[in-house]
Amino acid sequence: MAEFKNLFSKPQVLSLKYLNSYNKKGYNNQPRFISYDEIMLTSAIDTHQITDIYQLNLRTEEIFRVTATDQISEFSPAPAPGSGHFTCVRIEADGKDQSLWQYPTDRSSTGKRLLPNLKTVGYYTWLGKDTVAVFLVGSTNTLAIANTMTQKVEVVLDDIGRCLKNGPDGNLYLVHKTRPDAWILKSYHIKDKAITTITQMPQGCEDFEILSNGTFVTGSGSVLRIFNPEKEKQWITLADFKEKGITGISRITASRDRIAFVNTKK
Numbered sequence: 208m209a210e211f212k213n214l215f216s217k218p219q220v221l222s223l224k225y226l227n228s229y230n231k232k233g234y235n236n237q238p239r240f241i242s243y244d245e246i247m248l249t250s251a252i253d254t255h256q257i258t259d260i261y262q263l264n265l266r267t268e269e270i271f272r273v274t275a276t277d278q279i280s281e282f283s284p285a286p287a288p289g290s291g292h293f294t295c296v297r298i299e300a301d302g303k304d305q306s307l308w309q310y311p312t313d314r315s316s317t318g319k320r321l322l323p324n325l326k327t328v329g330y331y332t333w334l335g336k337d338t339v340a341v342f343l344v345g346s347t348n349t350l351a352i353a354n355t356m357t358q359k360v361e362v363v364l365d366d367i368g369r370c371l372k373n374g375p376d377g378n379l380y381l382v383h384k385t386r387p388d389a390w391i392l393k394s395y396h397i398k399d400k401a402i403t404t405i406t407q408m409p410q411g412c413e414d415f416e417i418l419s420n421g422t423f424v425t426g427s428g429s430v431l432r433i434f435n436p437e438k439e440k441q442w443i444t445l446a447d448f449k450e451k452g453i454t455g456i457s458r459i460t461a462s463r464d465r466i467a468f469v470n471t472k473k
Contacts, residue, residue: 208265208467209431209446215420220446223453226263226467229270234258236469237283240462247273247284247293260284260295265465274310281308288336294321296328305344307331321355332371332379334397340371340379350381350395363395364402368413375419380405382413392423392434406434409442416459416466426456426468 208226212219226246227235234251236258241247244266251258258280260273273293274281280298287294287309297308307328310318322328322341330342337356343349350364350371368382368390379395383402390408392415395401408415408425409432415425422435425442429449432442448456455471 208465209448211446211464211466214464214466215418215422218445223448223451226265228268229263237458238460238467238469239283239285240460240465240467241286241293243462243465246460246467249282249284256280258282260293273314283330285331285333288333292318294331294333296330305329307339307341322353322358322360324358325353325360330369330371332373334373334377334379338397340373340381340395342367342369342371352397363400370414372415372417374417375421380415380417380423382408382415384413405436406441414457414459416461418461419463424459424461424466426459428455429453431456431459431466431468 209223210221212221230250230252236249238246238248244264246263248261249258250261259275260281262271262273278300281295284293284295292309292311294309297306304326305328307321308318309321327344328341329344332340334340337354339353341351341353343351347365348367349362350367351360351362353360366384368384370382372380374380378397381393383391383393385391390413392405392408394403394405409427412425412427415423417423422433425432430447431445433445434442453470456468457471458469460467
């Protein structure tokens with residue numbers, strides 16, 4: 208996790224800290240800030256095959272295992288709209304069915320499946336209380352908008368990247384893989400269903416985060432890059448962590464002056 212000073216004006220790196228001391232050689236992925244001092248993430252500690260959801264307290268450095276479902280892997284945790292629940296993607300016991308699941312944060316029940324008819328959910332982001340954007344895995348990966356109350360599913364776009372973000376303006380942001388050498392950052396306007404091109408992503412980058420001021424953050428190798436459509440014409444370097452052993456930035460999440468990400472070692 209990188210911590211910055213003046214991130215929204217004249218950013219300076221204050222610190223860079225590895226957060227996986229609890230699982231140095233294991234699988235750690237898909238972090239998500241749920242508060243300034245708390246991150247939910249996916250880890251596999253006692254097995255290389257089954258993953259569970261964990262919660263990390265950045266202030267106390269305590270790690271808490273949230274799920275421990277037998278023979279079922281969970282990924283991509285996120286707070287659910289409203290209070291008292293979180294959601295994740297589950298790979299069911301058959302190893303094929305990928306579902307969107309909701310759990311109570313107090314673990315008072317085993318939760319429930321939200322979209323029973325969807326069996327290929329790879330990633331998602333909430334757009335409202337009952338509305339969720341989903342990445343459906345297939346021969347071509349597809350964006351769909353689903354309603355958890357009516358179970359209605361509307362296909363929007365093919366050939367999308369795995370990263371879906373609900374922006375501060377209430378619109379959906381995604382990467383459209385129009386060609387192997389051209390991945391385009393786009394917005395989907397929920398109300399009028401219009402798709403707008405924002406800019407081309409750096410080569411090979413499909414993960415990004417949106418800061419509260421509308422600035423986009425992505426990672427390319429050891430470098431964090433930013434782009435603000437109102438200020439820049441192209442991506443600019445925010446920080447380069449090559450000397451810190453960072454070689455492959457992905458899965459970016461941010462909260463105020465903190466940016467956490469996964470480092471894929473080469």
